[in-house]
Amino acid sequence: FKMTDYCSKCGEKLKEDALFCANCGEKVPNKQNRFSNKHILIILIIFVILAIFLSATFLLNQTQTVKVDNVEFEIPADYVSEPLRTDVNYDGNVKSSAMGWSNKDNYIEIGVTRTPGKGINSQKVAEDLGGTPTKMYGYTGYYLEYENEGYAFVFGIKDEVCMVYVSNYDVFDDIKVVGAV
Structure with missing residues (x-):
């Protein structure tokens, strides 16, 4: 036509x-x-x-999924793993793991502590560390500020105590807690 x-x-x-x-x-x-x-x-x-x-x-x-002990997090893809990884085991009762990542401007460190098989009151441990009660990532926890050195958020997931440390407060927005696996 x-x-x-x-x-x-x-x-x-x-x-x-x-x-x-x-x-x-x-x-x-x-x-x-x-x-x-x-x-x-x-x-x-x-x-x-x-x-x-x-x-x-x-x-x-773009993000990458990282696993610290039994907890997964998403962080920006431009962060690279620092060579140091800390794994501590106290008499088989308390296990603690920490890992760090950095990009050209900032640093992230995530630590997870748990008591294998015995359970742990993760909320009580987070509370004992002090700080300001805060809700982040969908969890109630405690916000800590270190003088000119960084910021941390401590919270509990199941029987794990998680601590997310960042060198710049705005980096908290770049991190997502996937959850315990």
Whole structure:
């Protein structure tokens, strides 16, 4: 099905593939060039904007899942693991693990302490560490501020006590607690 075109000057019906109107001599605009130049440019601009948006969204939202003892966390993908990892076992009753990650600007350390098989009142341990009662990551815990050295949030998950330490307060927003596994 082909639509019939009419002259823009006199309204006369145009013959197919006519370059000029047979009635008044008006030049018939080249529809293919009009589409090629105008529409292709618009499509190209939309494509470039969409590609930039998708690239930025993908790059800014990349995370990695890290596991400290039995608890998983999501942290930004640009943090790399520090070589030191602390695993302490006190007489088989208390197990403590801590790991650290850093990027060019900040540092994250996550520690998990638990009592295998015996259970632990994680909320009581977090409370005994002191600090300001706070809710973060969906957990009630305690916020601690170390003079010019960083910030920590201590909370309990099941029989684990978790401590998230950050060098910059805003880094708390980059961390997600996945939960105990």
